[in-house]
Amino acid sequence: MTKMTLGSHPFLLGFEQLERLVERTAKSDTGGYPPYNIEQTSATGYRITLAVAGFGEDDLSITVEDRQLVVRGRQDECDDDRIFLHRGIAARQFQRTFVLADGVEIAGARIENGLLHVDLNREVPEPVVRTIEISKGRT
Structure with a gap:
């Protein structure tokens, strides 16, 4: 079969x-790091929100690669002689990808209160009607 x-x-x-x-x-x-939400903000708008506590603007990159939105985070290890008794705040690098449909474009991104917001808009194409001519004979 x-x-x-x-x-x-x-x-x-x-x-x-x-x-x-x-x-x-x-x-x-x-995997589940970092956690994220996806919400619909309008009929053609979406927002992806990632929890990126501890990451600054310079630690994050947002790219579109082959119709995929790729969000990467990398923090520099700072050895400033701090001694941790407990280290529970994640400082690891990450890469989170989201596949974008045709016509979905990035409208912008901003970071506030440890959350990275990426806004997307979907362009609705105009409907196209095309008449195909039928020819006689072989082609």
Whole structure:
């Protein structure tokens, strides 16, 4: 028995990349650090909020790579002769990725009270109706 993939269904022409997208999305969830929220802020707007306590603006980077929003955090180890009796505040580096649909663009980002907010907007394309001419004979 042959395995039927999503892209091989006769009614889903051109959706081969959807299966790759689902696989890539499943691989991108690499644990729970840092925790995050995703909220819908308007009919076409979204906000991703990451808890980044202890990270400053210079410790964070936000990029879009191959339709993926990538948020990275890295703190420099500062050896200022501090002696910790207990170190419970995470200071580890992280990378969190979010796959973006076509038409979703980054509107901006800001950090406040230990939370990094990344705002996104989805552009709604205008509907296009096109008439295809039917020719006679062979092509």
